[in-house]
Amino acid sequence: MSRKEVKNQLKRFFLYQIPFFAIGLFLIVLGSIFGVEKNQGLVLFIAGATVLVLSPSISLYILVKIRKKKSNDDSSS
Numbered sequence: 227m228s229r230k231e232v233k234n235q236l237k238r239f240f241l242y243q244i245p246f247f248a249i250g251l252f253l254i255v256l257g258s259i260f261g262v263e264k265n266q267g268l269v270l271f272i273a274g275a276t277v278l279v280l281s282p283s284i285s286l287y288i289l290v291k292i293r294k295k296k297s298n299d300d301s302s303s
Contacts, residue, residue, distance in 0.1 A: 235289060242288050246281035250274045 253274030
C-alpha cells in the first residue's frame with residue numbers, strides 16, 4: 227500500500243469517527259442536563275459513553291468493509 231493510500235484511509239477513518247463522536251458527546255451532555263442521578267439521565271450518559279468508546283471500532287469496521295467491497299468490485303470487473 228502506498229503512502230498516499232494510507233493517508234487517504236486514515237483520513238476516512240477519522241471522517242467516519244466524527245459523527246459517532248458528536249453523537250456520543252451529545253448524549254453525554256443531554257444526560258448531564260437531565261441529571262445523572264435520574265434513570266433517564268443515567269441511561270443517556272451511559273449510551274453516550276458507550277458510543278464514544280466504540281466509535282473507533284465502528285469506524286474501523288466500516289473502513290474495512292468498504293475496502294473489502296471495493297476489492298471485490300475491482301476483482302469482478
